[in-house]
Amino acid sequence: MTYKFQFRPYRRRFVRSLTTNHGKWGIREGIILRLTDESGKVGWGEIAPISWFGSETVEQGLDFCRQLPGEITDEIIFSIPDELPACQFGFESACEMGSGEWGVGSGGDEGDNFITPNFSLLTPNSLFYSALLSAGEAALNQWQTLWEQGYHTFKWKIGVYAITDELEIFESLIQTLPAFTKLRLDANCGLSHEEANLWLRTCDNFKANPELPLEIEFIEQPLPVEQFQEMLELSRCYKTAIALDESVATLGQLAACYQQGWRGIFVIKPGIVGSPSRLRKFCHQHKIDTVFSSVFETAIGRLAALQLAAELSRNNRAIGFGIDHFFEQEDTWLQSLWNDL
Ligand SMILES: O=C(O)CCC(=O)C1=CC=C[C@@H](O)[C@@H]1C(=O)O
Ligand SMILES: [Mg+2]
Numbered sequence: 396m397t398y399k400f401q402f403r404p405y406r407r408r409f410v411r412s413l414t415t416n417h418g419k420w421g422i423r424e425g426i427i428l429r430l431t432d433e434s435g436k437v438g439w440g441e442i443a444p445i446s447w448f449g450s451e452t453v454e455q456g457l458d459f460c461r462q463l464p465g466e467i468t469d470e471i472i473f474s475i476p477d478e479l480p481a482c483q484f485g486f487e488s489a490c491e492m493g494s495g496e497w498g499v500g501s502g503g504d505e506g507d508n509f510i511t512p513n514f515s516l517l518t519p520n521s522l523f524y525s526a527l528l529s530a531g532e533a534a535l536n537q538w539q540t541l542w543e544q545g546y547h548t549f550k551w552k553i554g555v556y557a558i559t560d561e562l563e564i565f566e567s568l569i570q571t572l573p574a575f576t577k578l579r580l581d582a583n584c585g586l587s588h589e590e591a592n593l594w595l596r597t598c599d600n601f602k603a604n605p606e607l608p609l610e611i612e613f614i615e616q617p618l619p620v621e622q623f624q625e626m627l628e629l630s631r632c633y634k635t636a637i638a639l640d641e642s643v644a645t646l647g648q649l650a651a652c653y654q655q656g657w658r659g660i661f662v663i664k665p666g667i668v669g670s671p672s673r674l675r676k677f678c679h680q681h682k683i684d685t686v687f688s689s690v691f692e693t694a695i696g697r698l699a700a701l702q703l704a705a706e707l708s709r710n711n712r713a714i715g716f717g718i719d720h721f722f723e724q725e726d727t728w729l730q731s732l733w734n735d736l
Pocket of ligand 2: 662
């Protein structure tokens with residue numbers, strides 16, 4: 396198949412910047428792709444890298460797009476190198492969307508200048524969402540509104556402030572969160588081995604207390620990527636689950652951690668993991684325990700990611716896409732990128 400290829404870079408400021416152990420993130424940059432096939436069907440895709448997680452940079456994605464001809468083929472798309480996982484995701488999902496494989500999204504004709512993602516088809520009962528709580532004590536004032544919006548799973552960033560302060564806030568959080576809430580703790584590689592043991596011991600002690608019917612679902616990426624063996628060892632010492640995120644950011648890393656014995660939770664960020672078709676193959680073959688997670692992409696990338704989450708989520712784990720409060724309404728903004736068409 397041959398496609399007419401067009402792309403537009405974008406920059407979007409978060410409504411509220413995100414602070415993690417990696418630092419402060421205030422602006423999401425990425426690239427929107429538009430593929431028009433020979434029958435005029437339009438497919439949209441998005442390249443939304445997170446280079447500090449191990450994907451390519453936005454600049455590398457732009458360089459790749461710029462060196463492509465105005466007409467590209469399936470062969471070009473399915474031979475995008477593994478060093479460009481966000482490009483693999485963006486181009487492949489644009490093909491899938493344009494071919495109408497998902498039964499949602501654009502798949503429209505040439506005149507269909509813009510996709511109006513129909514998320515409802517993807518999220519009736521099959522998926523539910525986790526909401527992200529800011530690092531530090533701000534979380535204590537955020538969860539209530541989100542709970543009232545229907546979120547019952549929350550992810551709180553740790554490894555940002557002093558552990559003594561975060562443990563104190565944690566105690567307040569678990570005392571106030573409603574029963575049967577699920578709480579995830581995401582350290583973004585930011586704990587020392589000693590701190591990881593302290594957090595896991597604290598969570599295990601909490602789990603042993605039947606008075607508090609709240610579930611600590613997992614601690615995400617407690618240690619740096621280089622300390623895989625230590626995390627594998629920790630996963631065998633505590634009841635509280637550990638989820639790998641930065642360690643399994645790309646398909647190559649995912650396969651390597653599995654091959655080295657990881658059978659815990661895998662956080663999958665479709666936007667940066669790489670080829671959707673190869674991800675499907677891996678997940679179907681190995682039946683891994685997955686949590687799907689956003690890369691703070693636009694509605695275009697999110698639709699493609701939710702499609703994969705709907706297909707590949709296991710164990711009823713909420714997906715980390717509850718971030719609408721991060722961005723203003725985006726339909727008109729996204730459309731404005733293509734006003735020159
Ligand atoms: O997974 C979620 O619940 C929301 C997305 C999220 O937490 C992240 C998205 C992108 C980069 C990171 O800062 C962060 C993460 O570490 O998972
Ligand atoms: Mg994470």
